[in-house]
Amino acid sequence: MDGIHDMGGMDGFGKVEPEPNEPPFHAAWEGRVLAMQRAMGYAGAWQIDMSRFAQERLPPQVYITASYYQRWALAMERNLVERGYADAEELAAGHALRPAKPLKRKLTTDVVRQGMTRGSFYRQAQAPARFKPGDRVRTKNIHPPTHTRLPRYARGRLGVVQLVHGCHAFPDTVAIDKGDNPQWLYTVVFEGTELWGAEADPTLKVSIDAFEPYLDPA
Amino acid sequence: MDGIHDMGGMDGFGKVEPEPNEPPFHAAWEGRVLAMQRAMGYAGAWQIDMSRFAQERLPPQVYITASYYQRWALAMERNLVERGYADAEELAAGHALRPAKPLKRKLTTDVVRQGMTRGSFYRQAQAPARFKPGDRVRTKNIHPPTHTRLPRYARGRLGVVQLVHGCHAFPDTVAIDKGDNPQWLYTVVFEGTELWGAEADPTLKVSIDAFEPYLDPA
Amino acid sequence: MAEHDHDHDHQHGSELSETQLRVRALETVLTEKGYIDPAALDAIIEAYETKVGPHNGARVVAKAWSDPAFRRDLLADASKAVSALGHESRVGDHLVAVENTPALHNMIVCTLCSCYPWEVLGLPPVWYKSAPYRSRAVKDPRGVLADFGVSLPKDTEIRVWDSTAETRFLVLPMRPPGTDGWSEERLARLVTRDSMIGTGLAKRPEEVA
């Protein structure tokens, strides 16, 4: 969806403000949100792109005024309710009022202590890769109303394939419960001027990681 | 600038909610803001595109949470301060603390009662029109950091000239105090699929009014 | 962090008193500086509350429905045709009228701010200035029409005019059937504001009794 989350190239947000000696968390609840998100992911309640899509669907006014962990918490509430793990009444009450929906496993302290490895997104290829490094491609001008990882600023643009990352689960279908639908993934490089016009910084190149369905040969 | 104001095609803002029997103003201050804006425009304090640009430069968080007349008021404060008609201290105090900056005229009740005519934006052409109805054009992919009236969704797109509106003051230069810089103005029509991709409503056509510098022949 | 706390467009509580104070301060400064005359502000507000409104546009539409020569003039040069009517609020140079037909439905928006044909329609309604309308009209006009309870035939062409310059657009809606021989005054009662923006249709005779 063409949501406020897709902010690459937007003007007006001001300076970047690094915080010296920034702590891991600015409040205890931030850590709880992060850890809950991890635990629910481990349990198989939803996948990361479902969580991203839930954030993207927050009202834009909320998205850009909430903090990062606030957005996570709001997205988690959405996924819990939409996927039947809890309902609004329970969240308001702060207590379970109904039986749980089964999950495939539960994160324990032991598992955490052994070191949690990030899951792999590699999937079995369904077809050979269509592109190879050096190929010229044009990104499609798509505007799906649902989750996509092709940012607006890089749509309909001419680029060159630099890297082939193998075949990955496809976020656009995963996020809407339509399965892994494995797709080849490429790093595609664009000239800054191709993205931002003739006045762009001539020394700038930008790449995105683009799934094969985002690309046409050029 | 690629600001939050340029929201054509953005998803996520929800339904349009008409208000039955909507009053002209929802609070008395709204009318005051509208009227002050008119009066300052009549006085020659700034032009409409300077006012728009001041709104666009509001922090995006403010822009999308403030109401329409709140944005006008904030933009007016900016223009007053930036153009030396008042300063922040005066606005905070709610009183004039320094001498006024001269303005060319002052709006009176008589002028209002005679009926205020909207100003004309026609300007003397500096060159013949480059395009005529039926011409195929491609909008440029420009991303000026300042005010422009070429919306993001219609950049780099193929369209057809439908109407020629004559030669007008050019907002892109007016807004940054670089003068009228008159330019021919055209209504350019795009297929919905050209703007939004193959999945777009096939019955949709969208037009913008595009100044000649936004257009290339195609 | 409530998801729906942020819609200030419809919020008229304590925050507005802060705004009210700030606007009052602004007016006082401008008045004391000698830039503005509060009585002139009153007159402007009065004009928008009592004189300038969609009835102006409705009169134009009703005349176009009744008078083929005026309709032709209006579509050829709306500024000139409407000015010739001697309106309360004179129209400027940049009015364009666009005509709905069974095959074509026009809709007006301003995605970049909220440009609107004030002279013929008065002040824009809140929804016209809202992010939902500005964002969706150019991409999903049928979805927008559905929000207004309007459904058009699947094959009607929808033409959205994004008011990105100083040109202002007025939709000439289709004249409803069953209105043969009606006077302009009577026809004007069928012409809603939304029908002249393109988010509605003219009323049917039975709707105005």
Added chain:
Amino acid sequence: MAEHDHDHDHQHGSELSETQLRVRALETVLTEKGYIDPAALDAIIEAYETKVGPHNGARVVAKAWSDPAFRRDLLADASKAVSALGHESRVGDHLVAVENTPALHNMIVCTLCSCYPWEVLGLPPVWYKSAPYRSRAVKDPRGVLADFGVSLPKDTEIRVWDSTAETRFLVLPMRPPGTDGWSEERLARLVTRDSMIGTGLAKRPEEVA
């Protein structure tokens, strides 16, 4: 209606207690439902507070500076090369290391959310997740660098990697001059988090005393 009242990212006052209550309610519900174990949450938080952080990435960088074979392996397949080091937090399958040179400066961003190489850098800083960084990095990286006090030669190519998939990028910064013969441990102290994101450079020897 104050212009600058809306930056909640840096606001830690009364609103946070509302959030705190809401998050506590969430945790209670999930715990009572049997979905989560609060002790496991404690362990995750502890890991991010004490074990997983930029020192992991710094160790990788220092080794790449010291060991040409490792550098080659890292640039060829960072997931494999880093896993072979036996890190605290194991890296997954999708790590890519990109090397800065006098002619090329790399910078990492995620415009669509805030993807970040957590396994080697720990939690992303607030600025990395902020709208200013996400919006500007792909368009005006030199302006962003200026916000960090970094200025690069006019003709250095700037390459911005937008992390739009599950690939994660680690910048291999340039080794500062004057560090010949330094041990990996000593070199690691020159490697800042920002230098591995590309918003900074490695420290000069005189900066670490």
